[in-house]
Amino acid sequence: MAGHSPARFAELQAAVTAARAQFDAAKAAQPDNLAEVLAGVEENPVQIPSRDGGRAIEARLYRSTAAKDAAAASSSGPSPVLVNWHGSGMVFHMFGQDRPFCAQMARDLPGLVVVDADYRKGPEDPFPAAMHDVEDALRWVAAQPDVYDVARVALSGFSAGGLLALVASSSFRQTFATSDDALKQMQIPPRRRRLPAHGPLRPPRGPPAGREARPAHPAADGCAVRRVLHARPGGAQGPARLAGARRRRTVSRARRHRHVRGATTARPRRTSWRAN
Numbered sequence: 001m002a003g004h005s006p007a008r009f010a011e012l013q014a015a016v017t018a019a020r021a022q023f024d025a026a027k028a029a030q031p032d033n034l035a036e037v038l039a040g041v042e043e044n045p046v047q048i049p050s051r052d053g054g055r056a057i058e059a060r061l062y063r064s065t066a067a068k069d070a071a072a073a074s075s076s077g078p079s080p081v082l083v084n085w086h087g088s089g090m091v092f093h094m095f096g097q098d099r100p101f102c103a104q105m106a107r108d109l110p111g112l113v114v115v116d117a118d119y120r121k122g123p124e125d126p127f128p129a130a131m132h133d134v135e136d137a138l139r140w141v142a143a144q145p146d147v148y149d150v151a152r153v154a155l156s157g158f159s160a161g162g163l164l165a166l167v168a169s170s171s172f173r174q175t176f177a178t179s180d181d182a183l184k185q186m187q188i189p190p191r192r193r194r195l196p197a198h199g200p201l202r203p204p205r206g207p208p209a210g211r212e213a214r215p216a217h218p219a220a221d222g223c224a225v226r227r228v229l230h231a232r233p234g235g236a237q238g239p240a241r242l243a244g245a246r247r248r249r250t251v252s253r254a255r256r257h258r259h260v261r262g263a264t265t266a267r268p269r270r271t272s273w274r275a276n
Helices: 006-028 065-074 099-108 129-142 160-177 222-230 238-256
Strands: 041-049 056-064 079-085 113-117 148-157
Touching: 041 099, 041 129, 056 065, 056 099, 056 129, 079 099, 079 129, 079 160, 099 113, 113 129, 129 148, 129 160, 148 160
Parallel strands: 079 113, 079 148
Antiparallel strands: 041 056, 056 113
């Protein structure tokens, strides 16, 4: 309830509870194909320690059964890990909805361990409770270098979970790089070049066939923009032209109101004549 008055918190909780009930009803109506989703994959629930005493973060581990048997036979080293966070709108309890994705990743990439971790939601647990759980999950992974290869860690998420993964891969990089614990060894890949908001990058288009390319517009740089805005044909500059326009408006206004200023030549009044 931190950050909200009791009345406001009760209003938020009532709205979220109603929305959660509708979502749970829709989710219960979906067909259950758990056996098909987990074909060839082992799913194990785990409890990740939290920084808050008396609670733990719920998580599930996914690993290919064939890769597990091969690793047990060869006694291979630590495994690469993918940490995933589900979407929730920061309010819906949707942990487990990414089970098909996690199982598919574990099945397609033998040897990979997928950690699907939960996190706290609002309004019961406002920000930054979710980010604390994300950090605790990463610290739990980094504290087991004999099980998880901290040099090969990937982060993923859907919707709100994607936001958490993005924050973890950007902000936590500087935090972990200067920390003294095992988490500083975690090599999270840096962010690549961002794509423009309108879509993927496209190569510049040339002129149509049979037509020469147009010369560069004079407003291609900042100085040219100022020249275009203030120039006029004949070489006169914009400020002088604006000053002349102001003088003309002032003179015209004075002529219209000469009779008000007490001038000797007042504008004659119009008189109407009616024939007898």
